[in-house]
Amino acid sequence: MRTFDRSMIxxxxxxxxxxxxxxxxxxxxxxxxxxxxxxxxxxxxxxxQATAWIAxxxxxxxxxxxxxxHSGQRSWQEDIVSDRDFVARYISMAPGEKxxxxxxxxxxxxxxVQSGRMRVSIDGQEPFDATPGFMVQVPYRxxxxxETLGSEPSLRFEVIGAQAVPxxxxxxxxxxxxxxxxxxxxxxxxxxxxxINKPYLDFNKxxxxxxxxxxxxxxxxxxxxxxxxxxxxxxxxxxxxxxFHVGYSEFWLVLEGKIDYLIEGVPLFTAExxxxxxxxxxxxxxxxxxxxxxxxxxxxxPRPDGMHNFQPPEAH
Numbered sequence: 001m002r003t004f005d006r007s008m009i010x011x012x013x014x015x016x017x018x019x020x021x022x023x024x025x026x027x028x029x030x031x032x033x034x035x036x037x038x039x040x041x042x043x044x045x046x047x048x049q050a051t052a053w054i055a056x057x058x059x060x061x062x063x064x065x066x067x068x069x070h071s072g073q074r075s076w077q078e079d080i081v082s083d084r085d086f087v088a089r090y091i092s093m094a095p096g097e098k099x100x101x102x103x104x105x106x107x108x109x110x111x112x113v114q115s116g117r118m119r120v121s122i123d124g125q126e127p128f129d130a131t132p133g134f135m136v137q138v139p140y141r142x143x144x145x146x147e148t149l150g151s152e153p154s155l156r157f158e159v160i161g162a163q164a165v166p167x168x169x170x171x172x173x174x175x176x177x178x179x180x181x182x183x184x185x186x187x188x189x190x191x192x193x194x195x196i197n198k199p200y201l202d203f204n205k206x207x208x209x210x211x212x213x214x215x216x217x218x219x220x221x222x223x224x225x226x227x228x229x230x231x232x233x234x235x236x237x238x239x240x241x242x243x244f245h246v247g248y249s250e251f252w253l254v255l256e257g258k259i260d261y262l263i264e265g266v267p268l269f270t271a272e273x274x275x276x277x278x279x280x281x282x283x284x285x286x287x288x289x290x291x292x293x294x295x296x297x298x299x300x301x302p303r304p305d306g307m308h309n310f311q312p313p314e315a316h
Contacts, residue, residue, distance in 0.1 A: 039310065039312075041312050044246060044309045045246065046244060046282050046309075047282045050264055050265055050280070050282065050283050051249075051280035051281050051282045051283055052280065053278065053280060054083075056079045056080060056081065056082055057081055057082065057083060057249075057251075057278045057280070058278065059261075059263055059266050059269075059277065059278060059279075060261070060269055060271060060275060060276075060277055060278075061080050061275060061276040061277075061278075062271075062272075062275050063090075063114070063272075063273070063274030063275050063276075064274075066078050066080075066090055070092065073092070074092065074093075074094035074095070074153045075092060075093055075094045075097060075153070076091075076092045077089050077090065077091050077092070078090045080157070080276050081159075081251050081276065081278060082162070083162065083249050084162055084248075084249075085161070085162055085222070085248060085249070085301075085302040086159055086160070086161065086162055086251075086300065086302070087159070087160055087161075087162055087164075088157065088158065088159040088160075088251070088276070088300070089157075089158060090114070090155060090156070090157055090158075091111075091155070091156050091157075091158055092153045092154070092155045093116075093118070093146070093148045093153060093154050094148060094153050095148050095149075095150060095151050095152065095153065096147075096148060097147070097148050098145060098146065098147035098148070099145050099146045099147070100145065100168060100172050100173070100175065101121075101143045101144065101145045101168065101169050101172050102143065102144070102145070102166040102167065102168050102172070103138070103140070103141055103142055103143045103144065103166070103167055103168075103169075103190075104140055104141070104160065104161065104164045104165075104166060104167065105140060105141065105164070105167060105187075106140050106141075106161070106164075107140055107160055107161030107164040107222075107223075108137055108138065108139055108140055108161075108191065108197070108218060108220060108223055109137065109138050109144075109158065109159070109160045109164070110135065110136060110137035110138070110158070110159055110217070110218050110223075110225060111135070111136055111137075111156040111157060111158035111159065112133075112134070112135045112136075112156060112157045112203075112253060112255070112298070113130045113131060113132050113133065113134045113135075113136070113154065113155070113156050114132060114155040114156060114157060114274055115132050115152070115153075115154070115155045116132070116148060116149075116150065116152050116153050116154030116155055117129060117130070117131050117148070117149045117150045117152075117154060118130050118146050118147060118148055118149060118154040118156070119146070119147045119149055120136055120144065120145075120146055120199075120200070121144060121145045121146075121147075122138055122142060122143075122144040122199060123142050123143045123144065124142070125199050128199070128200065129149065130200060131202075132204075133202060133203040133204035133205075133208075133255075134200055134201070134202055134203065135200060135201045135203055135217050135298075136199065136200045137197060137198075137199065137200075137217070137218055138199075139190060139191025139192055139193065139197070140190065140191040141167075141187065141189065141190035141191060142190050142191055143169050157253055157274075157276070159223075159225070159300060161222070161223075165177060165180065168182070170184070196216050196217075196218075196219045197217075197218060197219065197220065201217055203227075203255060203256075203296075207227065207229065207296065208256060208294070211294075212229070213229055214226070214227030214228055214229040214296055215227055216304075217298070219304050220304075221304075222302050222303075223300075223302060224299075224300070224301055224302065224303060224304040224306070225298055225299070225300050226298070226299045226300075227255065227296055227297075227298055228287075228296065228297050228298075228299055229256070229294060229295070229296040230289040230294070230295065231289060231293070231294055231295075232257065232258065232289050232290050232291040232292050232293055232294070232295055233288070233289055233290075235260045235262070235268060235288050235290070236286065236288060238262070238268075240262075240286060240311070241262070241264070241284040241286060241311055242262065242284055242285050242286025242287070242310075242311075243284070243285070243286075243308040243309050243310045243311075244264075244279075244281075244282055244283055244284050244285065244309050245279075245281055245282070245301070245303075245306060245307065245308070245309070246281070246282070246307055246309065247281065247303075247307075248281055248301055248302050248303055248306065249278065249279060249280045249281045249301070250278075250279050250285070250299065250300065250301040251276060251277060251278040251279070251300050251301075252271075252276065252277045252287065252297040252298060252299050252300065253274075253275075253276055253297070253298040253300070254271045254272055254273050254274065254275045254276075254277075254295075254296075254297050254298075255273060255296040255297065255298055256273060256294060256295055256296040257272075257273070257289070257290070257291050257293050257294055257295025257296065258270050258271070258272055258289075258290035258291035258295055259271045259277070259287055259288070259289065259290055259295055259297045260287070260288045260289075260290040261277050261285065261286070261287055262285065262286045263277075263279050263283055263284070263285045263286075264283040264284040264285065265283070270290050271297075287299075
């Protein structure tokens with residue numbers, strides 16, 4: 001049997017301690033959150049005259065004002081956003097009203113249920129009921145239909161591509177479009193769901209009740225709808241301008257709580273659930289969590305990895 005003197009035991013103890021320290025260090029490196037890359041300072045073009053809002057776009061659409069405008073109506077639409085990339089509108093459908101089965105050639109469509117209840121039927125999926133807070137999306141070339149359930153209208157905020165026009169399965173009768181004619185065509189392929197892009201998300205259950213962080217709901221090569229969630233706090237100082245985007249505009253749908261906004265040329269204001277806020281390309285803008293509770297905004301833009309031009313540290 002081999003015997004160990006005191007020096008050998010000390011050597012083994014040191015070796016073991018070193019191994020444990022190395023292993024714990026390696027584990028810490030594996031589990032620590034990724035570090036943000038160091039910012040790079042560069043010159044970026046910004047319009048001398050700030051990009052204007054062109055109707056229907058405006059800094060702040062209040063849902064309360066939209067509802068007041070259509071008081072007493074059960075079926076109506078209100079365009080909220082229209083620009084180079086997207087068209088977004090509020091759509092109210094009366095009880096029992098149902099859309100035709102339709103799809104879009106190259107664009108994903110998504111919406112958020114604001115009130116009421118609807119049955120959503122998407123080819124390849126089991127039909128499901130969507131209630132307030134649900135967010136739904138349909139990939140390109142995938143037929144779908146919506147039907148209002150219950151005794152109250154359903155209201156949704158819907159976003160589609162700017163040039164997207166509906167197509168219809170051959171067994172449907174197309175709804176006429178001014179300046180267009182419908183002809184028979186053939187096509188192949190359709191979009192699909194994946195780990196991020198799923199048929200629906202019950203925001204109230206999956207995020208609010210679970211105290212989740214949010215994250216992307218839609219993410220593809222030309223559409224990004226990202227849930228940004230956090231606790232309310234005091235607004236940053238006015239010297240913090242936020243950032244601006246070089247080549248696209250951005251808008252937000254408030255899902256929960258209060259969001260404070262500072263947009264270049266507009267005094268600080270607060271948006272509430274259902275409100276829509278729009279920042280044109282090139283304008284400094286800043287969003288922060290307001291109020292005392294949790295707040296969530298759905299940030300919508302055409303670039304999942306879009307460039308954010310932040311103020312360099314010396315500018316604050």
